[in-house]
Amino acid sequence: MGAGITGNIAVLTGAGISKESGLDTFRDADGLWSKVSLEDYATPEGFARDPVKVQAFYNERRRGMAGGNIRPNAAHEALAKLEAEWPGEVVVITQNIDDLHGRAGTKNLIHMHGELFKVRCDACKAVSERRGDVAVDEVCGECGAAGAMRPHVVWFGEMPFDMDRIYEALDACELFMSIGTSGNVYPAAGFVQHVRFKGGIHSVELNLEPSEGASQFAETVYGPATEVVPEYVERLLSGR
Ligand code: APR
Numbered sequence: 071m072g073a074g075i076t077g078n079i080a081v082l083t084g085a086g087i088s089k090e091s092g093l094d095t096f097r098d099a100d101g102l103w104s105k106v107s108l109e110d111y112a113t114p115e116g117f118a119r120d121p122v123k124v125q126a127f128y129n130e131r132r133r134g135m136a137g138g139n140i141r142p143n144a145a146h147e148a149l150a151k152l153e154a155e156w157p158g159e160v161v162v163i164t165q166n167i168d169d170l171h172g173r174a175g176t177k178n179l180i181h182m183h184g185e186l187f188k189v190r191c192d193a194c195k196a197v198s199e200r201r202g203d204v205a206v207d208e209v210c211g212e213c214g215a216a217g218a219m220r221p222h223v224v225w226f227g228e229m230p231f232d233m234d235r236i237y238e239a240l241d242a243c244e245l246f247m248s249i250g251t252s253g254n255v256y257p258a259a260g261f262v263q264h265v266r267f268k269g270g271i272h273s274v275e276l277n278l279e280p281s282e283g284a285s286q287f288a289e290t291v292y293g294p295a296t297e298v299v300p301e302y303v304e305r306l307l308s309g310r
Pocket residue numbers: 083084085086087089090095096097098101112165166183249250251252253254255276277278279280281293294295296
């Protein structure tokens with residue numbers, strides 16, 4: 071149980087926390103990787119093979135998310151409340167490229183797999199906000215290179231962002247919460263092992279069903295994120 075915890079909290083989130091906002095997960099039966107090929111759409115090699123196809127895929131996802139129907143849910147909101155009311159530091163480390171944590175009010179947020187609403191120039195590495203489509207032959211406003219713009223997301227085989235900051239937050243926490251992630255993708259899947267090895271850190275998995283790493287958590291709570299996350303946050307805030 072979370073009772074007695076007063077120190078910092080590190081929260082890892084995955085696609086499951088955004089499922090009830092209307093966004094597909096990746097590995098559930100109706101998940102994204104059952105519909106499209108991960109090798110084609112989520113690797114640097116796939117992008118090099120067919121940039122037109124890959125840009126169109128991310129343009130479509132960007133449009134879908136910007137459409138106005140996708141909103142933060144009670145789980146995103148509960149984590150924002152936790153950050154606002156908790157006496158220690160709360161950091162949310164998300165694997166999600168959606169903007170729902172930020173829109174719910176989470177401020178101490180690390181997008182380790184990048185952000186759908188950002189693009190990066192591969193030539194000069196400049197990162198910029200982007201709500202609309204990216205054209206394959208687009209010219210970079212910073213360096214003038216043509217055709218070097220790509221989604222600012224981390225593909226398989228690439229290094230996630232902010233790993234130093236993430237391990238600092240994990241080392242400094244008293245509670246590690248993992249929410250809505252299947253535990254298939256490293257390095258995120260290894261965070262529970264990291265905190266266990268460090269010792270003195272309570273770990274809890276909140277997920278619809280046991281993840282790959284479920285047995286490594288000290289505590290597990292199963293159910294939809296919009297139910298189990300607000301409940302767990304209320305318990306923490308009331309010291310139960
Ligand atoms: N509430 C809580 N958990 C849920 C819900 C829900 N409503 N719906 C689904 N889940 C759980 C599933 O049971 C599953 O364990 O969320 C998890 C989603 O797992 P994945 O689809 O594998 O997503 P994730 O773990 O975030 O994937 C990691 O893989 O392809 C990449 O870059 C992509 O960041 C992503 C990474």
